[in-house]
Amino acid sequence: MTTAAAKSLENRNIRTGLMAFAGAVAMLGLGYAAVPLYELFCRVTGFGGTTQRATEGEADLAARMGAAAGGQQISIRFDGTVAPGLGWDFRPEQRTDTVTIGQRDMAIYVARNNSDRPVTGTATFNVEPEQAGAYFNKIQCFCFTEQTLQPGQEVRMPVLYFVDPKALDDANMEGVEQITLSYTFHEAKK
Known part of the structure; x- marks a missing residue:
């Protein structure tokens, strides 16, 4: 594998890792926000x-x-x-x-x-x-x-x-x- 190809593969791996990390952080944030958002939804709509x-x-x-x-x-x-x-x-x-x-x-x-x-x-x-x-x-x-x-x-x-x-x-x-x-x-x- 050439140096340029190895560098490109390394950049893609870093990008994929950062996207996976950002996705995990977003899911954690949504997990914490789920209860207050659900309560707000129920109060506004009368749901349940x-x-x-x-x-x-x-x-x-x-x-x-x-x-x-x-x-x-x-x-x-x-x-x-x-x-x-x-x-x-x-x-x-x-x-x-x-x-x-x-x-x-x-x-x-x-x-x-x-x-x-x-x-x-x-x-x-x-x-x-x-x-x-x-x-x-x-x-x-x-x-x-x-x-x-x-x-x-x-x-x-x-x-x-x-x-x-x-x-x-x-x-x-x-x-x-x-x-x-x-x-x-x-x-x-x-």
Whole structure:
């Protein structure tokens, strides 16, 4: 093999090695970015029943849109469970409510720490049917932060929410008469 051919082969090998290294670094970066990107995707689209977070201004706009839509109503069902080993009781004060689409409403959940130690919990949530997640907006929620309960402590925790009137224009929401808001409390990771 000539010197020029050997040099060309060496350059190609270096280029291939650098491209493989760059590909590995890119895959590592995508691996770290996958979870936040997936969470962002779910929040934006409501995928998998992920609810939306709203501001007071968005709630006011939804109320005006809801009034213009004729005050249609929908049933909301509330569900609350705890992960095994948490040592809490957790339930909604009221199992169902009928709300006007676009209007703010409040649900109250009750949690009680039955253990003999302080326990910090965090709530995961979901909405069913899945397509309703894009239209179920929470303004304030205990699920936005961790909750610490002392031994024997019982607390009432509110969720301020509304159903976006845009749901009335979505063919996938046609025939949906009830939305279920579910929470599960887990012990927070230390």
